[in-house]
Amino acid sequence: MLELAGLSWRIGAVRIVDDVHLAVPEGEFLAVIGPNGAGKTSLFNLVSGVHRATSGAVLLDGRDVTRQPPHRRARGGIARTFQSSSVFATMTVAEHAELAARAAGARRVTAAAVTRLLARVRLEHRAGDLAAGLSHGDKRKLELAMLLAPTLAGDGPRLLLLDEPMAGVAAEETSELSSVLRELHQGEGRTVLMVEHHMDIVLGLADRVAVMHHGRLLAAGTPAAVMADATVQDAYVGEAL
Template structure:
């Protein structure tokens, strides 16, 4: 069963065609990675799927329903949420409060009840707090629940952002470079968590520059170059595709270079800092 269907998405900025006729599908429990060199259009594609940008062409379907023109908060209510390339954390709030924010979207409170903190409001607050703690336990951040988020390590903040997205009970989760800036241990923790989320039935759409991570956890890979899809398939198929290797390296190298993670070398680190 297809949960997310992307059909012929395209967008231009000032006459420049940033993404052109890109399509793919994701099933429940599947990890689909979108990769490509710096400037390939990956984040722009994410922005169209998640309602940040309105595409010029194409459409997005969620469980068979067209959701192309819905705003991000409406998409989130339907089960499609995302994280961002740059951390969107409330640095001065506690870790627990950051997660509780994610539950507000699903709340159906009453103005007077909230204003006077009536029993119904107190019950919802206690319920949100309990659920938030359970989510923090999944990423081993429960002991940091009452700490100010700004005091956490970068890797912990990345996990916190994913957990906050999970508070909205997504069926489709878009992760934009969840391991960027993380060390090897933090990256391993994040990719294990992503695999766990997929195993629970969530469809994961991933943009990531760490090719070792991508090849390790992806079920399916879509490759963009200059806004155009140049390849698609299983990790083993994509890693040996000459067009993919040429797009990344600019020369005709052997497929083993991609498999060995050459794209995460120092000479390519700048690709993790921007996508447009």
């Protein structure tokens, strides 16, 4: 589904992302790990179009989208979240879902359809609540509902880019949020790329792990193979993944 071919992004002489080659088949859950400053979020910015690569290519279903702006890539099936939650404090949970569906082109959004959408992220019981009153974990689930809202207008996103979805989420909420992510991947068959620092979450969800280090892709493979890789171990002596 997604191929990164020699993808690079530099600012002046500094290479933030450096010659990344990576292929992600449809239906895979790929976790991207590495210390702060490794280039993980910058990689997501290049895939989603927030930044434009200085060299290399981003291919979606074999189509070169490297020069496309973010909204074109979104229409092509890419959806993403960011490290910081972004919801409207004075809008209800249901209003968020309806707004996102209408933005995707849904002409008529019924209350029943919104309820079904919210149920996919286990928020149907909060439909009438203001976003300001949600826990951080529920705000993360609401963001996922907004990513999925285009399904009310058509097929919806096929590739989800999740940038540290567990950041700031209370420990007692991570299990349910992990279950929601697992259902989106396994139950709905969506392809997921996730940046995450919590290794227990990564090992519980990911089919493969990609390790970033100083802007380069250091290794990619099954979680067990990557954790046992001598190059990865050498690179991270004294550093936390």
